[in-house]
Amino acid sequence: MRRTIIKESVRGIIEYVLKEGSIDDRYLGRTRAIEGTLAHQKLQKLNENIYENYNKEVQLEEEFIIDDIGLIVEGRADGIIIDGDKVYIEEIKSTYRDLINIDEDYNELHWAQGKFYAYIYALKNKLNEIYVRLSYFQIETEEVKSFDKKFQIKELEEFIYNILSEYKKMIILSLELKEERDESIKELKFPFEKYRKGQKKLAVTCYNTIKERRILFAQAPTGIGKTISTLFPAVKSLGEGKGSRIMYLTAKTITRTVAEDTVETLKEKGLVCRNITLTAKEKICFKEKVKCNPDYCEYALNYYDKINEVIYFLLKKENNFSRTNIEKYAKEYKVCPFELSLDLSLWCDLIICDYNYAFDPKARLKRFFEEDINSNILLVDEGHNLINRAREMFSTELYKSKILSGSKIVKGRARKLYKSLKDINSFFIELRRELQEKEINSLYKKEEYKELYKLLSRFLKECDEYLIIAQNTEGYEEIKDLYFDIRSFISISELYDDNYVTLIEQERSDIKIKLFCINPSKNLGEIVRKSYSSIIFSATLTPLSYYINLLGGDIDSYRLRLPSPFSKENLRVYKNPLNMRYKYRDKNIDKLCEIIKNFTNEEIGNYMIFFPSYEYLKKVYLRYVELYGEERTIVQGEALTEAEKEGFLSNFYEGANISAFCVIGGMFSEGIDLPGKKLIGSIVIGVGFPKISNETNIIMDYFKDEGFDYAYVYPGINKVMQAIGRVIRREEDKGRVLLIDDRYFNRKYIDLLPSDWQGME
Structure with missing residues (x-):
């Protein structure tokens, strides 16, 4: 008789087993293919026009028996093509790199994901053979380069079970930890003798909101004890199989500390769980400069070769991964503390972190907030801070001065790259002329400058090659920073809709163009509404309708306003x-x-x-x-x-x-x-x-x-x-x-x- 069933994602398993080598943030081209939603959509649309039988974003899952454990592996295939008697599982990857530099062996992990999906599909549809198509979409030119491989079902089965064999000990450990956690939660009682005024109502409302997989906006004044009143019912829900993890999101260090102390209070009362606090890379890095590559940082060297054994050992030994503990173990095992914390978080029950790990498209933890989002119980502390933070996260800007500085660096070194920067600079000059003609310092439009996007995309394409060959040259870091600034700008442009405006401002002699997100509700709602349940709380959510409208709530969101517990x-x-x-x-x-x-x-x-x-x-x-x-x-x-x-x-x-x-x-x-x-x-x-x-x-x-x-x-x-x-x-x-x-x-x-x-x- 099977003991229990656990779930894992295709990507999570593949990356755990197959990732190897060192951490390296130097621009290596092959490691910098980025997944762009817009690019996926364009290629999927093209395939819909070409193939009569094409399905996109197909959810696949299969249960594998590992000893007496049922492991459900799930994921989403980008596309499935049925062309005559051939079936193709398509994995789409978007890139700014010239497609001539991408070959069949570009990335083993991409093939591995496709093979996993292909096996699940073939198994369910009783196919003896199936094709995997790996398609790279060049964002600037919108060209596509595809590689097809045919696989026999037995060949895929051997590959999959080899992967699962490597993953087996983590499955068993994960199950043991979950059973221990759930048993402790069953016996867990509220950690104080009595509830304060309004506290029980908040706790019960949170519990029922999670039970019903809904959204709650709660205004709970100082003194009620918001942290324990949200964490306790969330923990109890977790033990009953509601959600897979708690994400406690904060805006400030002080609120993270309060959350940590509250978890410790619950542990003193018998809770057994693994909790982790994520600290920004710049704060937790051991080196003088944040340069993640094996030539500069010994903690980056062979990181992926070491990390699986480190994680296994730490999960068996420790259950509180505070910043202090992360730093201690990172030094002991000579691994990057920031990456260690991210990798450990995949195995934790409660993650305490800044808003940006959930909402910021540039920093979001993809494993939690794209692939497995519906397993998250979100607790958003000090929710009143999220509106302005969200506007920052979903906005982006570029300055003429940075473009001009970059063009001076590459002049005489990279003709095409210099030309692309010169064209962008000319565009900024036209913007300044427009302001001068109208005798104003700023203007905003509800339209995008699509011609600018083309110029920026051309820069990214030319810069891709430059960043590979020009390492260690003067001004290299400045060009790399500009590359990622522009890539971020293009990425945010994919979100541009009626909630945005394009803002042009003259600041002394400089010109700034900004894609300004006025109303972040749609972007926040993608996270808030897709999560298992979301509790957004603060002492000051007045009026509640304002916060519900801007923080991704809707007409069905629950709302609670509690009076002060004090006289x-x-x-x-x-x-x-x-x-x-x-x-x-x-x-x-x-x-x-x-x-x-x-x-x-x-x-x-x-x-x-x-x-x-x-x-x-x-x-x-x-x-x-x-x-x-x-x-x-x-x-x-x-x-x-x-x-x-x-x-x-x-x-x-x-x-x-x-x-x-x-x-x-x-x-x-x-x-x-x-x-x-x-x-x-x-x-x-x-x-x-x-x-x-x-x-x-x-x-x-x-x-x-x-x-x-x-x-x-x-x-x-x-x-x-x-x-x-x-x-x-x-x-x-x-x-x-x-x-x-x-x-x-x-x-x-x-x-x-x-x-x-x-x-x-």
Whole structure:
């Protein structure tokens, strides 16, 4: 009798067994074929016109019996062609490389994937022979080069079972770890004696959302315990076979630390699982420069030859892969810590990482968010941060100065490459001329510059060969960086639709072109809606409809708004109607200083005073010092290091009685914890409006009737609520807040602020 069934992807098995050699980020051409959705679609469309019997994106799966384990291997074939009595399984790979440089033996892993799909298809359809077609699509020329190989079913069977034999010990270990995990989850109880107010409701709602494979947007104020209230039901769901892994996504280091501590709390109560925290390559790299190649880095040398044994050993020995542990084991086994963490994550139950590993098309973990996305339970912490982060992820820009600099490097060395850069530079000159003729510094269009894409694609084609032959020459790294910038630009252009505009800006003597993603909901929805279940939560998701509309939700998404678990009397909120609109700010500086001084004198303690900009902060602070002296005042500097940030926060201790002049939306207005008497009050000046910019105004234009609210009001009120949220952190905390702006007396703002504050004085 079979014990259990586990699932694996074709690609995951193939890469684990067959990948070998060293990590090498030097441009080698053959390693840089990129998978472009648009290219796949074009070739699939062409095949639909050529072949009467053609199917694209065909899901295939087969169960293999390994000892007494049922292994379901699944994947998606790019295309299946039935031409007469011949059946072809087609694997499509897109590239910028000249097809003359691609031969039949270009990449063994590509053939291996095709052979795996071919075997599954042949088995299901009782075929004795089948063809694998490997097609390379040249993106710039749209030319195709294909290689066909015929295989007998017995030949494929031998290949597949050799692969599975190599993979067998990982299958057995994976099963053992899963059984141990699930047994521990059955016995796992909520780790605290009782639920806080609202906490059980959040936990139960999360559990039911996962059970129903739905999306939840939850506003849960500070103090409810959002991390445990989302992680606990997710872990319980995992143990019941709902999803295959939990992806805990964060925007900041501090929230990653809270998630790690919460997992540790569950483990102390009996949970057995493997959790990992992913750290950016630049932060975890052991070398002075991030250069991943075996000539420079000993941790890259023979990485793929060593890594399978390392992973097997670590999974048997360890279950907490924190940054500290990853670094320790990477040094011990002399393997790259970043790649080790990525490879280990494939075997972990809970992955804590930044948003970009899930959503950013340039950094997304393809194994989790393209091939096996419907197995993910997504927990998106501090979801209010995701809108701006998503706009950054799905936007891209190019500068004329970089194009010109690149052309100077290759001039006299690579004639065709120089010509392609010169043509791109000429295009930028035309853009500048257009701005000059209209006597403006910026413009945006709802159309794409398709002619620019052609020029950029031509550069990529010419650069492909240059990067292979010109290694170690002067300016090589700059050209390589430009290559990947342009490749990223082209990649994002594939997403361009009605949610985008093309923005041209003149910055001094430079010209920038940007594909600006105004509304990221469609791109985010590809991840949020396709996952097993998605929970997006924050203390500040007001109004919920705004976040649902922009973060990939829909009309069927669940929504939950919970009141503060703390007594209303703990936070006293006051308002002052001083006009803080931009044109009146400077006139009201003296009055503002007086209000600040009086409020902080009414009840002595530590205060944070949040200003709408650094510029205004400096003006007010200089005048405040003239009027009242600088004793017991500190000022937030611009672009603080982590050490400077910690130094600033060290000033907040009971009895310090300081007034800290800060900027709203900055590093001290969210994500910091100053409980008790470390912070007894906040003053918020203005309504938190984002800085006026071309992009903010584009957002306003795009959303029309709701534009001003979407561009200014809602992002502003979020920053206000985050700043106020610094004051009450624990049940016993008490504090006071002053909101300075006449708009706080407007019905729109009253309705946006928490109902707990409706008795504001």
